[in-house]
Amino acid sequence: MTPALYIPSAETIAASQMTAFREQVNQRFDLNLADYPALYDWSVNHIADFWAAMWDHGEVIHSRPYEEVVDDPQKMPGAKWFIGARLNFAENLLRYDDDQVALHFWGEDQVRRQLTYAELRDQVRRVAHAMRLMGVEAGDRVAGFMPNMPETVIAMLAAASIGAIWSSSSPDFGVPGVLDRFGQIKPKLLFAADGYYYSGRRHGSLAKLKGMLKSLGSIEQVVVVSYTRKPDLGDVPGGVHWDDFVPDSAPPLAFEQLPFDHPLYIMYSSGTTGLPKSIVHSAGGTLIQHLKEHRLHCDLRRGDTLFYFTTCGWMMWNWLVSGLATGATLVLYDGNPMYPHADSMWRMAEGLGITIFGTSAKYIAAQETAEVHPAKAADLSRLRTVLSTGSPLMEENFDYVYAKVKRELLLGSISGGTDLISCFALANPILPVQRGRLQCRGLGMKVAAYSAEGEATIDQQGELVCTAPFPSMPIYFWDDSDGAKYHQAYFAHYKSVWRHGDFVTLYADGSLQIFGRSDATLNPGGVRIGTAEIYRVLEALPQVADALVVGLPVEGDEKLVLFVKLDGGELDEAFSAAIKDALRTHCSPRHVPHLILLTPDIPYTLSGKKVELAVKQVLMGEEVLNADALVNPQSLDYFRGLGNLFGSRDE
Numbered sequence: 001m002t003p004a005l006y007i008p009s010a011e012t013i014a015a016s017q018m019t020a021f022r023e024q025v026n027q028r029f030d031l032n033l034a035d036y037p038a039l040y041d042w043s044v045n046h047i048a049d050f051w052a053a054m055w056d057h058g059e060v061i062h063s064r065p066y067e068e069v070v071d072d073p074q075k076m077p078g079a080k081w082f083i084g085a086r087l088n089f090a091e092n093l094l095r096y097d098d099d100q101v102a103l104h105f106w107g108e109d110q111v112r113r114q115l116t117y118a119e120l121r122d123q124v125r126r127v128a129h130a131m132r133l134m135g136v137e138a139g140d141r142v143a144g145f146m147p148n149m150p151e152t153v154i155a156m157l158a159a160a161s162i163g164a165i166w167s168s169s170s171p172d173f174g175v176p177g178v179l180d181r182f183g184q185i186k187p188k189l190l191f192a193a194d195g196y197y198y199s200g201r202r203h204g205s206l207a208k209l210k211g212m213l214k215s216l217g218s219i220e221q222v223v224v225v226s227y228t229r230k231p232d233l234g235d236v237p238g239g240v241h242w243d244d245f246v247p248d249s250a251p252p253l254a255f256e257q258l259p260f261d262h263p264l265y266i267m268y269s270s271g272t273t274g275l276p277k278s279i280v281h282s283a284g285g286t287l288i289q290h291l292k293e294h295r296l297h298c299d300l301r302r303g304d305t306l307f308y309f310t311t312c313g314w315m316m317w318n319w320l321v322s323g324l325a326t327g328a329t330l331v332l333y334d335g336n337p338m339y340p341h342a343d344s345m346w347r348m349a350e351g352l353g354i355t356i357f358g359t360s361a362k363y364i365a366a367q368e369t370a371e372v373h374p375a376k377a378a379d380l381s382r383l384r385t386v387l388s389t390g391s392p393l394m395e396e397n398f399d400y401v402y403a404k405v406k407r408e409l410l411l412g413s414i415s416g417g418t419d420l421i422s423c424f425a426l427a428n429p430i431l432p433v434q435r436g437r438l439q440c441r442g443l444g445m446k447v448a449a450y451s452a453e454g455e456a457t458i459d460q461q462g463e464l465v466c467t468a469p470f471p472s473m474p475i476y477f478w479d480d481s482d483g484a485k486y487h488q489a490y491f492a493h494y495k496s497v498w499r500h501g502d503f504v505t506l507y508a509d510g511s512l513q514i515f516g517r518s519d520a521t522l523n524p525g526g527v528r529i530g531t532a533e534i535y536r537v538l539e540a541l542p543q544v545a546d547a548l549v550v551g552l553p554v555e556g557d558e559k560l561v562l563f564v565k566l567d568g569g570e571l572d573e574a575f576s577a578a579i580k581d582a583l584r585t586h587c588s589p590r591h592v593p594h595l596i597l598l599t600p601d602i603p604y605t606l607s608g609k610k611v612e613l614a615v616k617q618v619l620m621g622e623e624v625l626n627a628d629a630l631v632n633p634q635s636l637d638y639f640r641g642l643g644n645l646f647g648s649r650d651e
Helices: 010-015 017-029 036-045 047-057 089-093 117-133 150-162 175-185 206-213 283-297 315-326 344-352 361-369 395-405 484-490 531-539 573-586 612-619 633-640
Strands: 004-006 062-064 068-070 081-083 101-107 111-116 141-145 165-169 189-193 195-198 201-204 221-225 239-241 263-268 278-282 305-308 329-334 356-360 385-389 410-413 415-417 422-426 447-450 461-466 498-506 512-517 544-554 557-566 595-598
Touching (some): 004 395, 004 410, 010 017, 017 036, 017 047, 017 283, 036 047, 047 068, 047 081, 047 283, 081 283, 089 283, 089 315, 101 117, 101 150, 111 117, 117 150, 141 150, 141 206, 150 165, 150 189, 165 175, 175 206, 206 221, 263 315, 278 283, 305 315, 305 344, 315 329, 329 344, 356 361, 361 385, 385 395, 395 531, 447 498, 484 498, 512 531, 512 612, 531 544, 531 573, 544 612
Parallel strands (some): 101 329, 141 165, 189 221, 221 239, 385 410, 557 595
Antiparallel strands (some): 068 081, 263 278, 415 422, 461 498, 498 512, 544 557
16 A cells, blocks of 8 residues: 555544445445445445345435345346435435525626525426426436536426426537537427536627527427626527426425436436537436445535536536535536636635535646635635546646645545446545545445456556446437447447546555546557556656647557647757656656657647547548537647658558
8 A cells, every 4th residue: 555645534434424324234244344345345346235235325215115126136237226216316315405505606797596405495486487488398408508516406406396308508518519419309498507617707608509509490398597788689589598397386395206217317427529428317326326435435425515606517417416416515616717816716625615626637736727725715624535536636636735735634525427326436434535546445336447358456457347237337329229329339449348448547545546547558569558647757747738648540650749838938859858768757658658749738628638549530631520529629639730740650
């Protein structure tokens, strides 16, 4: 085990919900599981017993109990979960009806509001009634083209209470990107805001909305939320203001009781290599998985305040909203997290008493680059956990958090994705935090690292796989009647084993380290290299603002091409030599790029992930089929202008 940066106290361990759950399992099944590794091993080797225990510990509200936990704990895909149960997702999230604050909303420094649990439930009641009046039924699709604001949560919960399927997209998406998503699922009802704020500026959304509606013939009504102003909706087909759509009175809120695997959400892959996959997730699977992650792995409970910086186009929004099921207070933030000051989020954390602060690895790196000292900027005495996801968190980022944010803090680097609407690797309140590592595999998630030959490995880099089913697996892809797209996405590489697409090392102590996407894994001289290994070295060079590396086939081998974006200075021969020397010293000669080029920008998806594959496609002369999935698609223009980087290249 590498030296720990943080070790939870005996008091913290004893008071955690993870410990309480382990003790409940021991008593219920007459076991003597002494620690987390023992609990984890039991959870993946006794899958039905584990998820039955989680159902009870999570206090899942249901109208009919399940008859069987899972029909086949080895079947993947296709396992059926909690057969016979009837429940409603929204009912579980709205189990409280009191004066505790449910939602804080900050729209940059422009708008600040809050809703209690009682007020939230009342809003959902009235919006659900309005939906029923216009004919929304179970199975209909309801979409949101919305910022991360209370009305988005209300609309989703109202749809879920009826059994309608919710799908959302952030308003910073372009019209083609939204049509690629909503055009597949044909929603009946659309919620949209008139605009949003970013960096203190108002950005209107109505022009995009009108462009979308020209091609979305399924939309019967558009409900427009007045966020930045109250617009004229005369030329918005089917447009109605939120205040006019929502009635002043409504009957008591009714929660349709539906099967465990009733569809709840339609999520989308990034779509940078083609039309986004429309991934359908179940109500029950999402609920029980999030209850496990929030209660056990994050120790979230009533009295906590949970924040995650996310847009409605990223699955972390869905993950955040599920925190309502624990009775916690959620913080919704819309806008630039560095506005009006680089330390604005930490000041917000002080003002709202945030206990669990979630963000991306990119944000933490940006804070370090901006030389923000959160511990000096804000009183973070209530903060006990920082979560990071979206991309690998570098070792230096761990150092920064413990030096500048808080010493006694659980820094949880977590990893999963849209495909499972949850995590494979998670934080853990009873385990130490090691530099550069994710603390553990999630309970009930039978995760392994596979070699190229398909053998499980320890302490060696390999493919992240999951070898047993779990409840939040997609129930299907939209318009994939024979399941071919589903199978190709996860099961084409290994039979009956989920291949996730991350390059990972699973260590003997159960911790993990992720080295980037396996579809971007480099292979110079036949040696597999994770892109994150190179980025970790470059992070330590203050002149480098960002970087991206790809491997191109040349004369039977793969040559590495490194693109760097500099924070001032020039990419001269001396600095190029310094980069190569650093990679040779801290990694190996195999990590040294064949070519280093200066780039004005690095392409990212809207969820903050670098897209090496799209750059490689451009350099290979291939078409990037959905550049609109990028936050900065214009960045690809530079790479298109490079042409053939090598005189002779394999076809």
